[in-house]
Amino acid sequence: MEGNIKKEEDHSDGKRVFSDRERTNILRKGEQSLILFLLKRVPKWITPNIMTGIGMFGSLIVFSGFILGSFYAKSYLLIGILGFMINWLGDSLDGRLAYFRKIPRKWYGFALDITMDWLSIILIGLGYYYYAGENTQIFAFLFVVLYGWSMIISQLRYKITGFYQIDSGSLGPTELRVIISLVLIAETLLTGSITYFAIAMVTLLLIFNIIDTFKLLKAGDAKDKEEKI
Numbered sequence: 001m002e003g004n005i006k007k008e009e010d011h012s013d014g015k016r017v018f019s020d021r022e023r024t025n026i027l028r029k030g031e032q033s034l035i036l037f038l039l040k041r042v043p044k045w046i047t048p049n050i051m052t053g054i055g056m057f058g059s060l061i062v063f064s065g066f067i068l069g070s071f072y073a074k075s076y077l078l079i080g081i082l083g084f085m086i087n088w089l090g091d092s093l094d095g096r097l098a099y100f101r102k103i104p105r106k107w108y109g110f111a112l113d114i115t116m117d118w119l120s121i122i123l124i125g126l127g128y129y130y131y132a133g134e135n136t137q138i139f140a141f142l143f144v145v146l147y148g149w150s151m152i153i154s155q156l157r158y159k160i161t162g163f164y165q166i167d168s169g170s171l172g173p174t175e176l177r178v179i180i181s182l183v184l185i186a187e188t189l190l191t192g193s194i195t196y197f198a199i200a201m202v203t204l205l206l207i208f209n210i211i212d213t214f215k216l217l218k219a220g221d222a223k224d225k226e227e228k229i
Contacts (some may be wrong), residue, residue, distance in 0.1 A: 015119070017099045022165055025172030035092055037102045048098040053117055055090025058083045059103045059120035065184070066127030074191065077131075077184045084177040087120065091173070114151065117173075121147050124180075132195070139198035146205035160219050168208045 017039065018032060025031075042051075068076035095113055098104040101168030116178075125144035129137050150168060158164045166172060187194040 004187060007147040017096050022163065023167060023172065023176055024165065024170065025167045026035075027174050028172075028180075030175055031092070035096055037197065038089075038093060039097060042093065042097060046097075048094045048103075049112075051094035051097055052112060052164045053086050053090065055094060056116055056120065058085070058087030059092060059123045061086060065124050065128035066124075066131040070131040073110075074188050077188055080127075081181045084181050086175060089175055091117070091120075114155070118151065121151075127197070132198070136195050136198065139195070139202055142202045143205070144196065146202060149209045150205065150212070153209065153216055154197045156216055157219070160216065160223050170214060171208075 017036065023032070041073060062080040065077050065080035065083060068079065069090070087193075091113075095104070095109050121144055125140050125147075129140035132140055154164070154166055179197075183194055183197040186197075
């Protein structure tokens with residue numbers, strides 16, 4: 001009986017906490033279960049804004065890992081993995097904590113989340129820019145630009161359809177953190193492998209963005225026709 005009650009409570013909490021967005025990423029089920037587990041154990045004195053700050057601190061660690069890896073030893077790149085874990089913790093729990101505690105500020109949180117995500121991408125891209133060789137620094141620039149394009153698409157989709165989604169199909173920010181972390185490990189073992197990853201990531205982002213842009217334009221056209229009617 002107690003087990004059934006607990007399941008119902010978890011289902012109710014999950015429905016409330018994740019009600020503001022639809023996730024399609026591969027790791028969503030395990031990720032959401034972990035988030036709910038952590039939310040129940042966050043100390044009272046930690047606010048959603050503090051969680052946002054923790055996420056940004058994680059991005060600074062990733063940036064520092066690239067800088068240290070560039071000027072000292074490549075093994076310092078592994079610090080970036082810790083940075084991504086901290087970034088995930090803060091970025092995943094800040095808004096969810098507000099919903100869990102029933103104190104959400106929808107538009108404030110939305111604006112803060114987008115701003116911090118953009119600053120995080122800039123930091124990560126800038127870190128890679130300093131680490132990359134002169135002939136490959138362009139990929140750091142392209143990564144930031146193309147990721148920014150994907151963020152713009154998500155905001156426009158929200159404006160046109162009212163549907164807020166941060167994933168591109170089966171890939172989302174969490175999967176991206178995992179992939180980059182694996183690449184950091186590979187780079188410490190095989191110098192230069194990160195360049196091939198950067199090329200692949202930029203290519204995939206370009207393809208996904210073009211596909212999503214056409215979908216967005218189609219949705220915009222449908223919205224225009226609907227408003228005319």
